[in-house]
Amino acid sequence: DVKVTQSSRYLVKRTGEKVFLECVQDMDHENMFWYRQDPGLGLRLIYFSYDVKMKEKGDIPEGYSVSREKKERFSLILESASTNQTSMYLCASSLVGGRAKTDTQYFGPGTRLTVL
């Protein structure tokens, strides 16, 4: 079974702090994704990565950056946390096209971040 883990289930930070959210997958997936989930807005893509050291902006990258130094690990960084970044953050991974029949993404359990 694919396993995607996230470093924390719950996190409370103060405004202005630098925040690191870590995601690890154990299935040798090329693609990794960071989403935020807010009520009534569904999932919005922040950043994705299709290979080590490769990244592309999603729909809402402002205020965030990412790092992918190893294939299995994808980090989301909030350079200076703000209250409007309070949200549920979900990480996902998938195989690249050609290695997979479908685009199925496998999700971690999520990190609920509160910024005070």
Added chain:
Amino acid sequence: GEDVEQSLFLSVREGDSSVINCTYTDSSSTYLYWYKQEPGAGLQLLTYIFSNMDMKQDQRLTVLLNKKDKHLSLRIADTQTGDSAIYFCAAGAPGGATNKLIFGTGTLLAVQP
């Protein structure tokens, strides 16, 4: 680009059938997906359907695809309280190496005992 829409809320009684609907805009999506999210958890893949199929059945779940109207539905037979969750429809975004998915806003299914 692709846009996926769902109604926000559905309430059913235990034992009834639930039907969750979804519309999408890009007819070139190859696969369409249904994910389930239980409270406080990540998304779990329920099922998917290939775009050249009309229907797919998996135990209590039936997926119907009307490609002409770009309409996808998920029917849950004999709905149980354990089916209470948020259900997300997703369409594969065509093109590129990243195989992105475009998610709907999610439908909260509330099952009344």
